Amino acid sequence: MHISMAMLEEVHSLPGMSAKSNFTFGANFRQSKVLFELAPFGFDMVQPKVWQKTVGVKTATKGTKRTSADLKKLVAEVCDRLFPGCDIRTPRGRLIDGRSDALMIAYYCLLKHTGHVK
Numbered sequence: 001m002h003i004s005m006a007m008l009e010e011v012h013s014l015p016g017m018s019a020k021s022n023f024t025f026g027a028n029f030r031q032s033k034v035l036f037e038l039a040p041f042g043f044d045m046v047q048p049k050v051w052q053k054t055v056g057v058k059t060a061t062k063g064t065k066r067t068s069a070d071l072k073k074l075v076a077e078v079c080d081r082l083f084p085g086c087d088i089r090t091p092r093g094r095l096i097d098g099r100s101d102a103l104m105i106a107y108y109c110l111l112k113h114t115g116h117v118k
Contacts, residue, residue, distance in 0.1 A: 003041045007109035008032060010045040044109065051108035054117055055082070076100040082107065
């Protein structure tokens with residue numbers, strides 16, 4: 001398989017996470033970034049709201065709160081619509097953490113680097 005571009009989600013640690021979790025998260029993020037920098041293909045970074053809006057995840061209306069579970073469900077719905085039959089759920093129908101986000105970030109990367117997104 002020929003990889004010409006990769007995308008890394010530009011996220012930061014979250015308030016309320018333990019110091020150990022924040023440290024582990026930061027170390028893993030930095031390690032991923034270094035691996036992409038050393039890879040023979042290009043990479044780009046994108047903020048969550050940017051890729052979500054681009055792939056068609058509806059933004060929250062002003063004055064309403066949306067939980068992370070609500071957001072995961074919306075991302076999965078877009079993923080199912082764009083890629084029917086994609087493997088983002090367990091046999092019992094529960095979302096597999098991160099799969100729909102990863103597929104949608106890859107789709108955003110495709111759109112951006114083929115000129116469909118400025």
